Amino acid sequence: MTIVIKNGTIVTADLTYKADVLIEDGTIAAIGENLSGDEQLDATGCLIMPGGIDPHTHLEMPFMGTYSADDFESGTRAALAGGTTMVVDFALPSPGQGLLDALQMWDNKVGRAHCDFSYHMAITWWGQQVFDEMEAVVKRGITSFKHFMAYKGALMVNDDELFASFRRVGDLGGIALVHAENGDVVAELSARLLAEGNTGPEAHAYSRPPQVEGEATNRAIMVADMAGVPLYVVHTSCEDSHEAIRRARAQGKRVWGEPLIQHLTLDESEYFNPDWDHAARRVMSPPFRNKLHQDSLWAGLQSGSLSVVATDHCAFTTDQKRTGIGDFTKIPNGTGGLEDRMPMLWTHGVNTGRLTPNEFVAVTSTNIAKILNMYPKKGAVLVGADADLVVWDPEAEKTISAGTQQSSIDYNVFEGQKVKGLPRYTLTRGVVAVREGKVDSHEGHGEFVAREPRGNVNRALSAWKELTAPRPVARAGIPATGV
Numbered sequence: 001m002t003i004v005i006k007n008g009t010i011v012t013a014d015l016t017y018k019a020d021v022l023i024e025d026g027t028i029a030a031i032g033e034n035l036s037g038d039e040q041l042d043a044t045g046c047l048i049m050p051g052g053i054d055p056h057t058h059l060e061m062p063f064m065g066t067y068s069a070d071d072f073e074s075g076t077r078a079a080l081a082g083g084t085t086m087v088v089d090f091a092l093p094s095p096g097q098g099l100l101d102a103l104q105m106w107d108n109k110v111g112r113a114h115c116d117f118s119y120h121m122a123i124t125w126w127g128q129q130v131f132d133e134m135e136a137v138v139k140r141g142i143t144s145f146k147h148f149m150a151y152k153g154a155l156m157v158n159d160d161e162l163f164a165s166f167r168r169v170g171d172l173g174g175i176a177l178v179h180a181e182n183g184d185v186v187a188e189l190s191a192r193l194l195a196e197g198n199t200g201p202e203a204h205a206y207s208r209p210p211q212v213e214g215e216a217t218n219r220a221i222m223v224a225d226m227a228g229v230p231l232y233v234v235h236t237s238c239e240d241s242h243e244a245i246r247r248a249r250a251q252g253k254r255v256w257g258e259p260l261i262q263h264l265t266l267d268e269s270e271y272f273n274p275d276w277d278h279a280a281r282r283v284m285s286p287p288f289r290n291k292l293h294q295d296s297l298w299a300g301l302q303s304g305s306l307s308v309v310a311t312d313h314c315a316f317t318t319d320q321k322r323t324g325i326g327d328f329t330k331i332p333n334g335t336g337g338l339e340d341r342m343p344m345l346w347t348h349g350v351n352t353g354r355l356t357p358n359e360f361v362a363v364t365s366t367n368i369a370k371i372l373n374m375y376p377k378k379g380a381v382l383v384g385a386d387a388d389l390v391v392w393d394p395e396a397e398k399t400i401s402a403g404t405q406q407s408s409i410d411y412n413v414f415e416g417q418k419v420k421g422l423p424r425y426t427l428t429r430g431v432v433a434v435r436e437g438k439v440d441s442h443e444g445h446g447e448f449v450a451r452e453p454r455g456n457v458n459r460a461l462s463a464w465k466e467l468t469a470p471r472p473v474a475r476a477g478i479p480a481t482g483v
């Protein structure tokens, strides 16, 4: 059974042109004029783009004494509803737990996924077992390793562990990811704020000023450079962190930054809302920032110093958030966004002229497919690529509302926002999952995407590090070792 998408305009990260797309056996079989297939999807007035890839989700994640409410079923359904056809989640070992054991736990969660997925592996502690198992993790096709520089006493790793792990990741041909906030300073500021009677959700923002992110981002960049590993900084929320990334990239360091759709479109005023629930529902780390920081993030996407827009989808219900009444440090950190990332970015990015449609494709799909070494299987409209596609109607409108969303939580941080630009069709490996704007996806359709280590950037960085490695100076008559 073949599908042909007709009458649309293909938009990729670098090209815009009119053509039909023929899909067979889950992949793109032909691109051209006057193609025909068993089923025809009409893309008149629409753009045919690579489906979105969200490289930062936490589905059914054990965190802060509870589990995030969206699992792989509701989370991937929400993704497809918004035009995202792949998610990358984090396998998270608890302290002392082996990596392969944690991976098994994540494998047990994914059976109901509606779209394709992959994992990053989190390094939450350090020891010989972790060092040894990292190789097996890479052989399983998981080549990106996340490190938390925050959440002291829980997930946080110290600098010596960071350096040891970064070196190991570099040697294995992977990339290092960091949640960059200075966890020691956050812990100290949090304790002080609580002691002074600052117990509400706004204190979460006070406890994590931009400096804690800027400092940690800069530290991670320097440690990664010394370790010889490419670095991906997740949820870059402020100029302080962006500035460190921008500078590093200008120096030729292999660093990428990932702003979230929430940080691009919502600001810190949310935390001053007199309704405790409203403010707590928006507690995440890093917190929302002011407009100057938002401008910096948009400029980064425009200029290329920031590469990817993600969600960090980690949704908690209002009841779960309420465990933090009287102590903001107990509010589960995280917000949703999987269904809204693409429409919100199109509305606030493309419709305002901040981004071109091609830049939109780059930051929602193609760039991360390249960074994670899965391009052009993913992130491309090319013959042979997976038919993960979104037929995007730039004129379609809706108002975001928890009442109509796919996510299982009882609110939406974008509630009431009007968006213009929505999927008419979303296809996941050639199967229609959104039809005429209505979700019609298939539980269990999603497959794991394995990734190869030693991508282009790893090879280039390794060659450079080898060329510039410290070498002993040979001196006549002086032996290299002691006598």
Ligand SMILES: NC(=O)NCCC(=O)O
Binding pocket: 058, 179, 283, 284, 285, 286, 312, 314, 333, 334, 335
């Ligand atoms: N971001 C957040 O607040 N929660 C999810 C876990 C993380 O990414 O730090």
Ligand SMILES: [Zn+2]
Binding pocket: 179, 234, 235, 285, 286
């Ligand atoms: Zn994080």
Ligand SMILES: [Zn+2]
Binding pocket: 056, 057, 058, 312, 314
């Ligand atoms: Zn996260």
